[in-house]
Amino acid sequence: MAQSNLATALPPARARADKESTLLANLKMIAMKLFGFVFTVFISSVIVFFSRWLVPGDPINFLLRGRSPNPEAIAEVTAIYGLDKPPLEQYWHWITGVLQGDFGRSLQYRQDVTDVILDRLPVTLGLVVMAGLMIAVLGLAAGIAAALFRGSWIDRGIIAGMSALAAIPSFVGAIVLIAIFSIQLGMFPSFGSGEGFGDMIYHLVLPSLALALSFIAVVGRVTRSAMMEEFSREHVEVARSRGITEVAVVFRHVLRNSLGPIMTVSGLLVAGLLVSSAIVEQAFGLAGLGSLLVSSVDRLDFPVVQAIVLIVVTAFVAINTLVDLLGPVVDPRLKAGKGAR
């Protein structure tokens, strides 16, 4: 009697212990990754701030290049950066401001950097969101179609098209799209971001397509190859032999298992979009963050440059971390403590 009690009692207890240890392992992994995120962003902020020290000479001269160094301007810059204080204190002064959303004052606009950036944010966000949607829809569709018709002329055609697209840099894509759709066909505007929400979307069609083109190719490729790998797995054979329709096999068994690598790549691409958007914004004359960065470099407005570089790097690292953390949620096979890789 006692023996049988023991026998029935043991498995649940062991299962619970197992569960607790994987939970602990998961928490440990999350904590490690969050620490890595904070550490990398901290070092990046140190690099961005102290990069100014690489330029030889007086920091006031560097910051006021191309402007008249009158006493008020010198006093203003000294106050913004705390230039009369030791370097570490200057960093502390800057980073505590940044953490409260204060990036200092723009030298060209004579406004708070934060206000200048917030002004430009909607266009860049719209651009990245629209490009992201195009990449997800067209990239997935192309990849799925190629995998469905694998080996046929459809597959070969999609692969060839993808390879060609992947070779087109965004500035070339922008020029070609402007030439065809805005100058030859007159279908879309080639300049500015328009007035109001609907008009902005209309104005952003060509720019986001230019931004998306090469990324569509990447997502299409990854989708196809991830799905092809799944097709060769046993569980797909089993599903088929159970008489499940091919469409259901593709979407429920193949695509679902392919989401992990697709998501990893897509997440990282969003980060790439942030940088490439500068090129597209320039080509289409859009007032976004990227064109603000370029014009600030042009007009020697270093506080704005510093702010945008830090924001982009932080976003880049944050997306990386997020993709890392979400991997096991999308694909439970990647969970910590489970060796099934």
Add this chain to the structure above:
Amino acid sequence: MSIQEAPRKAISRLSLHRTRWGLLISAIFVVVVILAAVFAPLVSPYPPAAVDLLNVNSAPSAAHLLGTDALGRDTLSRMIYGARTALYGPIFVILLSTILGVILGLWAGWAGGIIDAVITRIFDIVLAFPALLLAILAVALFGKGLTAPIIAMSIAYTPYIGRLTRQLVSGEKNRQYVSAYQVQGFAPGWIATRAVMPNVLGVVGSQTTQNFGYVLVELAALSFLGLGIQAPAADWGNMINEGQSALVAGNFLPAMIPSLAVVLIVVAVNSIGGWLSDKLGDPFA
């Protein structure tokens, strides 16, 4: 946390090296561009900055084989001179990043332990800065031109070479020939540089060739943004930028020719890189 390299690996390039004709055409194209760059003053029909206001936006003719731009400058001559900066920048970046990356990767992979951990962490932090962004920051600090972006891009590309070298070296370290040298009393530094390094350079070389295309595109993008080499110097990137005004006037060639050249040179170089990595057996390809 480590910044992943997935997108770079996944951006599979149009590569023609699997067919003999594709490889041949790629090689010929690269050679033609190199020759044009080297002998630019001899082969270009006009000076690249020669303005001819009576002849703006002209279509291709016997006098101007590829037509002229909005200022009446000969597009062919500008393309030939532009080939110089197009190749010059990436060559420097590739050389610098390969030297730096091999040194750091070899050191990390060979020494292991704390040195390995520190170098790996440095690579991770550098990877948090996209190459183009680092180049823009460098221009903001040191002014426009080619020098600052070349140095910035070299730093940005070092981790890709460094990680690969480190990975290869730590694999080589456990091979028998290494312990054979050790037993014979060769100095560790000698083994690392004379025995191990030659064995990893082949693969590193093919990876480096593949980086060439990315660097070329990113430097052209910088010049397109007006932050690279400055006008009136001809560069394919700023030609595309300036060609936009001709584009609006209905003259497509000044923007389209350099666009096409950028795409073709990248495809051609990647094909040669692909052929190299097939030859050298890239284990990560």
